[in-house]
Amino acid sequence: MKIILFIAVLAFIFLSFSTAIEATQPLFSLYDPGTQFPVNYENFGTFSGIGTSAYSYTITNNTGLSAAVGEGIYPNTSSVYQDPEYQRYLAEGRLNGSHWDFVNSPDPQADFYKWATAPEPEGVRMFFMAQALVNAGLIDHAIKAYYCIIVSFPYTPSWDPGGFYWYVGPAAVNMVNYLCREYPEVGLRLANARVIIQNGEDLDLLNDIVTTTPGNYMPYTLQDRIAGIVDLSQLSIAQTRGTGKVQLIKYSNGHWQLKVDSRSFIIRGITYSPTKVGWTSNEMNLWQVVDDDNNGKIDTAYDSWIDTNGNNIKDLNELSVGDFQLLKEMGCNAIRLYHSAGADNKTYVPGDYNKPLLREMHDKYGVKVIMGDFFGAYCVGSGATWAGGTDYTNLQQRENMKSVVRAMVLDHKDEPYVLFWLLGNENNLEVTNTNAKTYPREWAEFLNEVADMIHQLDPNHPVAVGNFMLRHLEYYAQYAPALDMVGSNSYPGRYGFGISLYSEVKEKFDRPVFFTEYGADAYHYNVGVNEREQAEYHEGCWKDVVYNSAGNPGTGVVIGGVIFEWLDEWWKAPGDSNFNHQTQPQFWMGTAPDGWSHEEWYGICGQGNGNNSPFLREVRQAYYSYKKMWAPPVTRDPANGNIILSWGTFPGLTYDVYYSNDSVNWALAQSGLPASGISQASWTDDGTYTGVHPNNLRIRYYRVFINGTVPPRKILEVNSGGSGSGRVLIQGRTNHSDTITFEMRNPGTTTVIKTYTITTAADGTYSLTDMPRGTYDLTAKGANTLRAKAANILVDTAKNTAIATLSLRGGDANNDNSVGTGDMVILRGAWLSSQGQPRWDARADFNADRSIGTSDMLIMQSNWLRSGVQ
Known part of the structure; x- marks a missing residue:
């Protein structure tokens, strides 16, 4: 397997992270900065085969080009040795050791000298040298080094310690674009540069085809930056995917936007699987029902607390706040969930989901669910054995998977929390034990078949595929046109996902892309926990998402992303106890802060020493970064x-x-x-x-x-819609959770301005959002309660309005807003029955104790012949 860097600054770009120093002023001066910026390569050589695999650049004036580029940049490999500072560093022994020890060291000047003289292929040497220049704040010289790679060495591979290789050319394109974007003083942008790698999904260098277009520099002024920001409301719509409440809109400029209920929606998502210490992946959805402290509330959702002083003890001032509230305050609007497939691995299990909990998460906290089906990954849903693996050419396995997906869609399609459907999770990677890579056409055709089925069952929600990177896009374009968008699991480094990825999506499969996983672990090998590195990684990725979303200066193809992940999971290190937080790395990952993946440390929250799992939260710096970046407008x-x-x-x-x-x-x-x-x-x-x-x-x-x-x-x-919160108390109940209809009315009238259907919390609390400004009456009614009213509610600008507690009287079994003979008939018909029995009728269960008897009769009697607010 080859990890190709054309989707981002990948593999060895732990250089783009680690202990890199960001500088507004250069940390040192160059002995030989060169005579040109940017360098006009046409003055010193000839190009041929531009845009083809036969591309080459031939130098005709070596002396002139060496003078133009300056020290360290090919073909100027000599002037660095005359640099007095290089000579001083060398004499003082500050350059002793392997050049691989000089990647993102605390001394970028030493890194520059070491890599300028390193015994590596020119493209590899200059790539790491350029990163040292970035860390030192020598941006112009870094851009020249990266561009030299594009011009002269786009086909150079670099092998990493994990046994994979990547090409420096696409990564260099990404970096030049990034630096021109982030440093306005450069005043340039690189137009039309591409390095495309074909057949890059194996370890065979000989079958790779590298196509290069070096592009050209264009002025990039303040007015150019302004021109890149587009008012989408002034553009025509070129395409709409979906006919329901969730749609994908393509504008005339090629930008894509996700809309929910006709409002723009950028996915601010997170992988939410708060596994308790000691659990395994088999318990990934158990959090939805566990109540270890026996207080009637789901532990992680409502009882988690922040260990503010890091002592692993719940102090008196560390009150339970709950993950749902933390997600809301962070600005999260979606989580990604998957379901299991039963003991036989081919049966949908509706019990994986706590629907009332998910409804409340949506209604009260504003968080939707990306509903995922593994679609044969890890053999889930296919019914295949692990030894055999999921086979997308096997008709029986295909029917098994299709049946599971159908059941999932029918079970959830009418739920308010559903954002869209997600098929698969890295099924195009061998490690997920499928043959999608071997049979990409069959895989794509089956995706199309199931996506078509979902559209027929549920026109309200789009369908996405959960991909590893961007493999098989060309197959999706040809054989899976029913897919509405592409999800990509990508771990690119702190500079973001890169122009090469976005360009590939636009060229191969004209669909919006979102990142189904991205992130970095918070542990640095031989150093310890490093929250700042993790936060910087996330900040760079999200900034790249925003820049390339609709209406912004980038490509306009991105509709959001899903952080990996919310909470550290202690089961992930193979061969280790699930009660131990493993600090040894699991495998090489060049984009990680230290070049290694610490699988049990990806959470933007930790679990402390594990003794108070699943309640304790060590909230890391990345959480607070998102709290700022994802703040409501x-x-x-x-x-x-x-x-x-x-x-x-x-x-x-x-x-x-x-x-x-x-x-x-x-x-x-x-x-x-x-x-x-x-x-x-x-x-x-x-x-x-x-x-x-x-x-x-x-x-x-x-x-x-x-x-x-x-x-x-x-x-x-x-x-600017306002918000309001309050409490509903239902007569005769200890648990006040119920589906309540709220109406905002003009004061003193029955004219309804806006209606909400909300599932209240167990204590009766609720929240309303997007409330129009002004003074209103607010009414509330349950299915078997009388309507009540809070009068003259003032909804103020960007301020949460406290709404008076509403008491709802019971007894209205037939839901006509009055208590009388019709309700008595219903009560009599269900008298002394319990839930599950033939005569049971939930309408008469006024106190919600799942049995109908004297208590319900007394509630009805107390409100006999009474009516609610009209």
């Missing part, structure tokens, strides 16, 4: 009432923020006519704006414009 600081806006900004730009309560006046203001209710404030490019909320305005709209552009260029508009 508009929040209000409860301490001072200030408005806070967040948006993923780009280097070199500053912004203006406008707010208004009147869309008509806003339009007038933009046309140059007088208008009222408009305010303006400066917003810097650090990603947030904080301003004093004008209390005399009931703000409805927030708009962000790029500063100083004419005409005004809008990049963000938020119709």
Whole structure:
């Protein structure tokens, strides 16, 4: 198996992470910086075969090119030896040791000298030398080194200690694009550069085909950056995939966007499998039902707590907060779940899911579920033996998998928490024990068959494939057109996934891509826990996602990503106890902070010493990074009432923020006519704006414009929906969880402005989001309760409104909002029955104790001939 770097800066780019030093000013000066930036290679040689596998560059003026590029960059391999600083480092013994010990060391200058003189192939030598230059803040020289690789050595492979190899060419393309994007002072962008690797999925170098287009540099000014930010509302729609509540929209500029209920939705997801210490992968869904502390609440969802002082003890001030609340505060809007397939490995098990819990996670905490089916990976669903493996040419196994998927879809398709369906998880990797790699056409055709079936069963939710990287895209394009999007498990390094990946998606299979897994472990071999490295990795990846999402300057093909993962899992190290948190690495992974994968340390939360699992949370720096990056567009600081806006900004730009309560006046203001209710404030490019909320305005709209552009260029508009929370208490019950219909009404009337259907928590609490601004009455009604009302609720801007507790009287068995003879008939028909018995009727179970008797009769009697709020 070959790990090709054309999807990101992969394999040895632990260099892009580790102890790298980021500098705004160069850490040292070059003895010979060269005479040109950028270098015009046409002046010193000839290109041939551009865009083909016969590509080459032939130097005709070696002396001139050496002078232009400067020290360390081919063909200038000599001037570094004349560098007085190199000579001093050498004399002081600071360059002793293997060059592999000089990757991301604390001294980038030493790294540069060591790699400038390293006995490696030129492409490999310059790649690691360029990384030392990046770490030293010598960006121009780093760009020249990376571009030299593209021009002269795009086909050079580098072998890593894991026995895999990767090509430096695609990685160099990614890095030049990244550096031009992140350093506006460069003033350039690299256009049309590509290094494409074909047949790169084995260990045979001889069958690889490397196609190279070196591209050309173009000016990249502030205005060019501004022009790359697009107001999607002004574009026509070229394609819509899906007819239901979740759709994929392709705009006329080729950008893709996921929409839920007609609103844009970027996937801010996380792999959520909070396995208790001692559990294995077989218990991946057990968290949905476990209540070890016997308090009537699911442990991980509601009872987890943050160990703020790291003493592995729950102190008095460390209150239970629950993972669901932590996910909400982080800004997470989706989790990824998979199900098992029974003892025979071919039967859907509905008991894997706690539907009421998932509904509450969605209704109260705003988190949806990406519903995954392994689709034969690890033999789950196919019924195959491990010895035989899943065979996509076997008709019986195909029918087994199709049957399991059908059952899953029918079981969940009408649930509010479903975001979309995900088929497989790295099935195109041999380690998952399938033959998808051997039979890619059959694999793709079967995907298409099942995706078609899902569309017929459920038009409301799209279908994705869970891929390893981007293998088989060409097969999906030809044989699986029913797929709506591609999921990619990718671990690229802290500089993000790279232009090469996005370009490949656009060229081979015109679908949006999202990252089904990405992340880094928090353990550094021989160093210990290093949260900062993990956080930097995540920050770089997410920044890349935003840049390449719809409406932004990148490719516009990305619709989000799923972090791997929420919580450390202690079962993953083979041959080790599930009660031990293994610190030895499991396998080589060049993109990891230390070049190794520590499988039991990928969580953005840890479990401490394990004694308080599954409750204790060591919340790592990456969590707080996401809490900032994933913050809702508009929040209000409860301490001072200030408005806070967040948006993923780009280097070199500053912004203006406008707010208004009147869309008509806003339009007038933009046309140059007088208008009222408009305010303006400066917003810097650090990603947030904080301003004093004008209390005399009931703000409805927030708009962000790029500063100083004419005409005004809008990049963000938020119709700032408010939020509210309260509690519903149902007469006669100790558990107040129920499905409640809430109506926002104009005060004193029955005119409904908005309706919510919410499953309340066991204590009766609930939350409402996207509430329109103003003063309203709020009513609540359960299926067998009378309607109650909270009058004159003021919904304020970006501020959570506390709603008075509503008491719901019982006895309304026929749900007509009154208690009378019709309800008595239902109660009498189910008298003295229990759940599961023939006469059982849940409508008469007013106290929700699963039996119907005297207690229910007393509730009805207390409300006899009473009606609820109309």
